[in-house]
């Protein structure tokens with residue numbers, strides 16, 4: 001699998017960190033995981049085309065994770081001289097269909113040449129040769145994390161989350177854990193993880209590498225998050241930057 005960070009930030013506007021979004025290639029498919037504002041442009045910066053995307057996976061419907069959906073679908077439907085004939089899938093938690101009807105369909109016209117297949121993921125589904133698993137996270141009513149597996153390799157993407165045992169079980173042995181590290185320890189707020197909690201989850205789950213993402217601006221320097229996480233986790237710790245690439 002190949003992963004590109006499109007947005008390592010949050011709802012807070014930043015010139016350094018775009019709103020949440022990731023590009024994931026695997027199992028013969030090209031996916032977007034979360035689609036915050038600016039995802040379409042970040043994809044272009046990453047040298048990838050929105051026309052090639054097969055499916056969008058959404059962790060939850062907070063605006064920083066979904067507000068790029070309208071421009072994304074609109075671009076697929078309305079780019080001059082381009083007629084998409086392949087359907088596209090949008091996969092998310094309970095309520096994603098209702099969210100789409102209310103917040104996306106209501107403002108853009110229905111594409112004429114392709115369909116949008118919406119599905120609410122239960123615990124597991126396959127897309128191409130990729131196995132996808134989901135688990136509820138402690139954050140909002142419908143927030144979930146995803147685990148993508150191909151040929152024995154795995155990446156877990158938590159979306160927004162707080163500390164819980166289910167997430168540790170879900171992340172067991174992952175090659176890469178992309179995790180909500182909203183704050184350094186001193187600024188912890190409920191519903192998000194701080195850097196030590198990220199490290200504890202990674203350590204107990206025995207993951208190989210952790211990528212701290214969903215970075216809120218903070219008065220503390222970036223390296224504080226790394227230091228706090230490394231104090232409790234012995235594996236590789238990286239702080240996400242936009243357009244970082246990983247081979248998994």
Ligand SMILES: [Zn+2]
Pocket residue numbers: 010011020062064065160214
């Ligand atoms: Zn968020």
Ligand SMILES: [Zn+2]
Pocket residue numbers: 060062139140160
């Ligand atoms: Zn959220």
